[in-house]
Amino acid sequence: MTAKAPITQDVMTLPRKLPQEGKVNLVGMTRDQMREALIAMGTTERQAKMRVGQIWQWIYQWGVRDFAEMTNLSKAYRADLDAAFVIEIPEMVSRQVSEDGTRKYLVRIAGGHEVEVVYIPEEGRGTLCVSSQVGCTLTCSFCHTGTQKLVRNLTAGEIVGQIMMARDDLGEWPKPGEPKDETRLLSNIVLMGMGEPLYNFANVRDAMKIAMDGEGISLSRRRITLSTSGVVPEIARTAREIGCLLAVSFHATTDEVRDKLVPINKRWNIETLLDALREYPKASNSERITFEYVMLEGVNDSDEDARRLVKLIEGIPAKINLIPFNEWPGAPYKRSSNNRIHAFADIIYKAGYASPIRTPRGEDIMAACGQLKSASERQRKSRRQIEAESGLG
Structure with a gap:
């Protein structure tokens, strides 16, 4: 597949910031953790909650990063915080900005590791696809991130920091003293980026609690969707402790077939997974579980598959998101034809389930998860090889 050149491409090579020695990052702390940190700094317990x-x-x-701008705090206290x-x-x-408006970011976290974040603008809303791990352990055969080894979990600060970075880029932080614009360019979050969120549960939970907090980013829990490959023991816990959509x-x-496509199925098979979903506390007609189904030519896209899928999910409030495969270099699969996808969708729709077909987005900027990180790593490797061959390395 020949990709079109992106309408805008703004690639920046930024100097790597060195951590400020001895200082603790407040981003990602829960309110209780921040309170304890302020008390340890010398804030009285009586004042800590207000601070x-x-x-x-x-x-x-407000998106402020400089303590000096926190004008309702005394100068002396701001100096102590700093x-x-x-x-x-x-x-x-x-x-990178695609011709369809999709924005794809490669971001660097502590240790020099890189993860990807994708922003997808739509009519009246905008969705940010957030990563939870560097790489992944699951090796799903159709997923580009699955070709990259797990390096580590992201911290809560690194997860919520992706949301903050996107708001920076979108210019979406309100200004103190000015009327608040209720139009949200970033209105939804999907935990569908690099990694399996339920293998990093505590950090994902704490980051999403920050995103949902009404005195901050203030996103409704129903505006957040967590995508799992099927980590069954953590599914009910997701409803209890995060409360987001699934x-x-x-x-x-x-x-x-699922053993090959999603190898975690060997540990928790389809029957075990569906049993857990039937008991998901948040599952209802207003908060349906979304079944993501990537359409792979000759692998999982037959009429028989569609009829079997309908039978499997019987009794679960659900919708099925059909996803045309976003092909990447060296991928072992091909995208199902449009006719095949529509025939598959029609069977599901006639059985009474919503079956939207996801519009491929950002193909000209390699928006399939993991592609930009792989390209960055290949670029660095090429530079190293050139330096070695020239005797400069």
Whole structure:
């Protein structure tokens, strides 16, 4: 497939920031953690709760990163904060804008590791696809991130920091003292980027609690969707401790095929997964579980597969998102034809389930997850090879 050149490409090579020695990053702390940190700095217990509320609003409602701008705090207290803490988010390494408006970011986190974030604008809304791990352990055969080894989990600060970075780029932080614009360019979050969110549960939970906090970024829990490949023991916990919507990376209607596409199926098979979904506390007609189903030519796209899928999900409030495969160099699969996808969707629709076909986005900027990171790594490798061959390395 020949990709079109992106309408805009703004690639920046940024100097790597060195951490400020001895200072603690406030981004990603829960309110309780921030309160304890302020008390350890010397804030009295009586004042700590109020100070947390003030600092929280500056960071998450106004997007302020400089303590000097926190004008409802005394100068002396601001100086104390500046001596003890930093307000840092992942740094943007590159930014690409597709001809369809999709924005793809490569961001650098502590240790020099890189992850991807994708912003998808739509009519009346905008969705940010957030990563939760560097690489992934799941090796799903159709997923580009699955070709990259797991390096580590992201911290809560690195996860919520992706949201803050996107708001920076979109110019979406309100200004203190000015009327608040209720139009949200970034209105939804999907945890569908690099990694399996339920293998990094505590950090994902804490980051989403920050995103949902009404005195900050203030996104409704129903505006957040967590996608899992099927980590069954953590599914009910997701409802209890996060309360967001759930999506399942399903992709097959038999264990034989799903074992190959989504190898975690060997541990928790289709029957076990569906049993857990039937008991999901948040599942209802208003909060349906989304079944993600990537359409792979000759693998999982037959009429028989469609009929089997309908039978499998019987009794679960659900919709099925059909995803045309976003092909990447060296991928072992091909995208199903449009006719095949529509025939598959029609069977599901006639059975009474919503079956939207996702419009491919950002193909000209390699928006399939993991592609930009791989390209960056190949570029660095090429530079190293050139330096070695020239005797400069």
